[in-house]
Amino acid sequence: MTTRRTLARLGATAAGTSVLALGLVAPASAHVTVTPSDTAAGAYTVLTFSVGHGCEGSPTTSIAIQIPEGINAATPTRNDYYDVEKTVEKLDPPVTDAHGNELTERVSTVTYTARTPLPDGYRDTFDVQVQLPEDAEGADLAFPTIQTCEKGETPWTEIPAEGQSEDDLESPAPAFVVTAAGADAHGGGDEAADETAEETSAETSSDTEASGEPAAEASGDDSGNGLAIAGLVAGVAGILVGGFALLRGRSTTA
Template structure:
């Protein structure tokens, strides 16, 4: 007696697993659709390393230049060397001198940091740009926006639209961080971090980015396995139908 295997359940299984594979493949891509920013610290007055994830921003056109604009209250920025990019800073005079946390007089500030690609970054690849800086000591509870102008071989995208809490995210949101309360012990008059501390902060940011990439790769792998299982189920169903 020949056992009949229903074809419809196999098709349903294939469809479901196929859809799961597409979702797994699409999730990491959707997550990288905007220029995002991660920070090693968000405490008011703290030294932090901001890591900006740079995805495609001009359709399929490669990226040629990235201009990062600093919000008021941030005066000194140390860009991280990144292979494939040249770096320059745009300095502007302050309306009036002020005294920094080290007791020194400050008469100007880094208003922008510009990364120019030695070879345009393809649209199917992403990069991470890191900037080291001190968050304003009086910015607790504020959201600091770091607009990024992404120039491409053809066109550009200005990631500068403000993000309002409780409202729908705009098409081109500015990368932002919410400044939290100062850490116990205070950083208002703290000295600049030692080189080892900067390296640890940079390594932490790189580790976070690596973790995000690993999650994305895992999602893709699961999706591919699911798609393979769906195809196998479909083939077995057809074979069983022919054997009837």
């Protein structure tokens, strides 16, 4: 009995220590994060930014997301609880996009301002669509974000130096690694499917002409009709011969 009580007390102590440890690390790990729908270079992707807490207990009033250079357009999704605004900056010199259009300005920041402050202990998400740079394969793409609260603010803007990881930083910027371009990044998959369908159709047509199956079917029908006619003619001839033989026999008997 004593042993059981001792183990129970040790278990309760260990559990309490674990809960305390989790409580200590939870705020540190609850950064502003970004989750892309696609990470391939050149792909159009929807970036979901997640905010999990306020500024040391103070409700969140705005989230300002900085768009890195190399991304010229950003399309934010509307949120019922926030007003959204895009800040535009001039491009000097202008750049040419993937469609050959000359761009003289780009979206540099997307800001969500709360109509009703987001209480600490509640989370929210913000979606922004962008096209990832075509030459960014392998790059760690960061989106420095400023979280402003009723009291104070938290700049999620730290970028790891060489040899560092996000875990080494107190307020890391939301970021992810850009992967290799996909085959269908610009609709190549649909074009490839159309080409495959055309090739399949051409091969089918070629095989039909080479095999001569339609001609064989026509030949078979003609042969069947000829045999039927020949059989009919032979039957009529037999009847005529039989009738002639019968009449001759009767004449001889008489």
